[in-house]
Amino acid sequence: MQFIKKVYLLSVLTGSVILSGPAHSEPANNSAQVNGVEVVFVLDTTGSMNGLIEGAKRKIWSIANTIVDQNPDAKIKMGLVAYRDIGDDYVTKSFNLTTDIQGIYANLLTFEADGGGDAPESVNEALDVAVTKQDWTSESSQQNVKRIIFLVGDEPPHMDYKHDRKYPVVLKDATQKGIIVNAIQVDGTTETTRYWKEIAKLGNGKYIAIPQDGGKVVDIETPYDDEIIQVQAALNNTVLAYGTKTRKVAVENKKDAYRAATKSSAAEMSKYVNKSSKGAAVVTGKGDLVADMNKGLKLETIPEQELPEVMQKMDVEKRAIFIQEQNAKRIELAKTLKEKVEKRDAYVLEQKAKMQKAGKTKDSFDTVVEKMLSEQIKGK
Structure with missing residues (x-):
């Protein structure tokens, strides 16, 4: 033991110390191995979204574990984009992609549902921020990185704002970057459904509708x-x-x-x-x-x-x-x-x-997201 301490001390003094820790398992020898998973949640934070946001706060770790369970050797990054509309406290509030998931969790806890009250919302600007302003890993720098966006909201985009880029243009950028864009509709109108389905189609993602409360997320x-x-x-x-x-x-x-x-x-x-x-x-x-x-x-x-x-x-x-x-x-x-x-x-x-089996989790926010992640990370 004294010998180990002396060797350890020598390494500290020479600046070459690497503490011994748990053995790291070797990555599987698989040519299709996922090297990275990057996920950005684009969340409507207007007043009607209170139930969903509270559910997301409780289940973000369950979602993160879905990724790490299936991809233990992948570098995992998460980001957040909250959006409302012009005239509210903010139009968008963005937290960049990071491996510091606890930091992202802390930022998510600051999200409160407020504002809104009139449709539509600044969906176009929020998607633009998610696709072009987040720190996505470029395909050239790392192969087989899965890039996924979840747009979650209940109102359609403003198509009358002249200052922002509209979602068809933004989603072309997403496709070029290899980013999948999913659209999760939280109740909302038939007009929202039309836009959300088109966003999912143009984003090579999936559309799904869930209840306003996030599907009664259960701990x-x-x-x-x-x-x-x-x-x-x-x-x-x-x-x-x-x-x-x-x-x-x-x-x-x-x-x-x-x-x-x-x-x-x-x-x-x-x-x-x-x-x-x-x-x-x-x-x-x-x-x-x-x-x-x-x-x-x-x-x-x-x-x-x-x-x-x-x-x-x-x-x-x-x-x-x-x-x-x-x-x-x-x-x-x-x-x-x-x-x-x-x-x-x-x-x-x-x-x-x-x-x-009892049908209690069929349409919950976390179940929907976990299923989409599992399928899209595997490339289905």
């Missing part, structure tokens, strides 16, 4: 949720937030998100982070010293004032040992979490089968 609580949340709390204690004050606060906020979420959402969040990082991370995005050193960060490059407060008064040797200890705890806890998540998955699968 499935399990006997394993409390255990998962307890393990997650212990894992959160291994996080060492570093960097600027703003970034440290952001990392702490992500830890707090677990406590604020419903039991099922917190468990789904734990599963996503554990599985997508193969147990090496506790929060998504940068700012956790343990995770970032696993990726090759050199400890000596961090100014002392940007280190975690608990480490600032330590000498170099104690800092190295402290990080090693946190990482060792994380490895063991991540294994425990993985086992509990697997048991939870089996329970949820059984409950979903019962609900589907």
Whole structure:
């Protein structure tokens, strides 16, 4: 053990440390392997969409896990575009595609249904922002990346606005970029149906209608949720937030998100982070010293004032040992979490089968999105 610590300390001092973590499984030898999945939700946030937005907040982690379950080696990015109309608090509010899914979740939590009251809405501008302003990976830089948009709303687009590009032109851009555009209609009028069906057709996607409340999205609580949340709390204690004050606060906020979420959402969040990082991370995005050193960060490059407060008064040797200890705890806890998540998955699968048989999830927002993702990522 002392030998390991000395070797570890030497590597820290020479700037070459890579903390040992859970073994990463080798990607399957499959020529059709998906290397990346990029999903942008374009959501109408006017007053009539309150039920859908609240459902999306609860089920975004279930949707994220659908992707990671089927594509464990793919780089997953999500983005958001909220839209209303001219005269409301905003026309569009965009959050760029990112691998920091907890950051996207935090932004989604800020969405509130308000405004509107008159049809149509700024659908054209929202689609334009999603297709042309989001940071999509170019086909030339990475092969076999699936790019998918979900337009979700209940009112047709303004076709009388002279300042914006109309959806037929925008969807040509989407096709050239290899972006599939799906249209999910939340109740609405027959006029909305006509436009939504055409948008899906031009976007090489699918059209589907769901109820105004998002299809009565149901949280499935399990006997394993409390255990998962307890393990997650212990894992959160291994996080060492570093960097600027703003970034440290952001990392702490992500830890707090677990406590604020419903039991099922917190468990789904734990599963996503554990599985997508193969147990090496506790929060998504940068700012956790343990995770970032696993990726090759050199400890000596961090100014002392940007280190975690608990480490600032330590000498170099104690800092190295402290990080090693946190990482060792994380490895063991991540294994425990993985086992509990697997048991939870089996329970949820059984409950979903019962609900589907009873027709309780047929038209829910999350079920519709998960089915579309499964089919379109596979290329069907």
